[in-house]
Amino acid sequence: MARVIVHIDLNAFFVRCEEIKNPALENKPVAVGREGRAGIVSTCSYEARKFGVCSGMPTFKAKSLCPQLILMPGDYRFYSVMSKTFFKFIRRYTKFVEVASVDECFADFTEAIKGQKDVVGFFRQMQLDLYKETQLKCSIGVSITKFLAKMASDFKKPMGLTIIRKSEIKKYLFPLKIEAMYGIGKKTAPRLRSLGINTIGDLYDRIVKQEKQTIELLGKSEGVIRDWLEGRGSDEIELERDDPKSIGNSTTLPYDTDDYLVIDKYLVDLAQEVSFRAKKEDKLGYTVQIVVKDQGFKSHNKSHTLENPFNDWNTIYQQAKQLFQTNFNSLTVRLVGITLQNLIDLKEMAVQMSLFDYEKYEEESTTKLLINEINRSLKKPLLKRASEVDKNEHR
DNA sequence: TCTGGGGTCCTAGGACCC
């Protein structure tokens, strides 16, 4: 039996939060984004969109399209509070909620709507209740897989409600422009267009016919897309999505430079920030990656993996520094970033360490620090010093 | 005045081991 999978998307979330704080902003062209050389619009109101403003656009360009645009710097603490309030509200209906980002989630409503005669009325009421309680506006998509629910929630904004039954996939999705397909971005869409594929329906036809050029272009995702468009694909709600696979920070410099002394200061800051966040999450990593964007906006990555995991800022910094100096010494840099990868949980680490010949590692300073960290995080020491273990055993 | 900053996943080549 098919499940009822719902995607709920908060409309113009950051801007809506600003309107909640200051209702005078309602019905005006508003955008959240920084001013300055690297400022871009992260969200904008529907009024601003009428002028051609959209997210991702440089703020100076948005201003030129819409001179009366009200630009807000962003109050991310408040957004976070509102975001949590939203998820709490949805969890009153079902415990199967998958947080997809600050302003959207998937949820399994199979049980929640059991016995409901008027499904449309049920979700409409939920949408109104959310608005009444939090003043947040949302669009709701209802279907049988996450992909279809996500596509459905995109149909009408703001305050949309769209239900796509399995028999209605063709009717709803096939006429849509290829750019509207989740997973097809700004690189793949033009390539598909050049093959004469303009709509999702066109794409499906080519896949069914196994047309060579299309299949080659899509690679492995061909099968995934076919499944999606035939009503298969994931309907699993992942409850725990809070386990990060990497922790990174990056920053666009105030001006492009090839002066390492300038860049070094940023590497120190970034290493400290990454270390701080990793420690907060009780994570260690084996690999440091640096990202550099050059004047032409092209990215370059270099990474290095060490034998033992770490999360202290100095190790991160030293690795980053070395990677930078050996690879990018004469490059003119626009942005630098540091990411800690190959993460391992401190507790997992403790278990692994206890299986090891612990004495062998005792001399290495990183490992010593690590053991202190583990003991600190577990409050009670889990690992005793090797010498103490010996003493206890002879007692 | 062209383009943030946080991520995830995939691909492909080379090293290395057996």
Next chain:
DNA sequence: TCTGGGGTCCTAGGACCC
């Protein structure tokens, strides 16, 4: 003699999403 094939890890780069 001059070259197998499978598996895994590391690294670089690219596409995509919010």
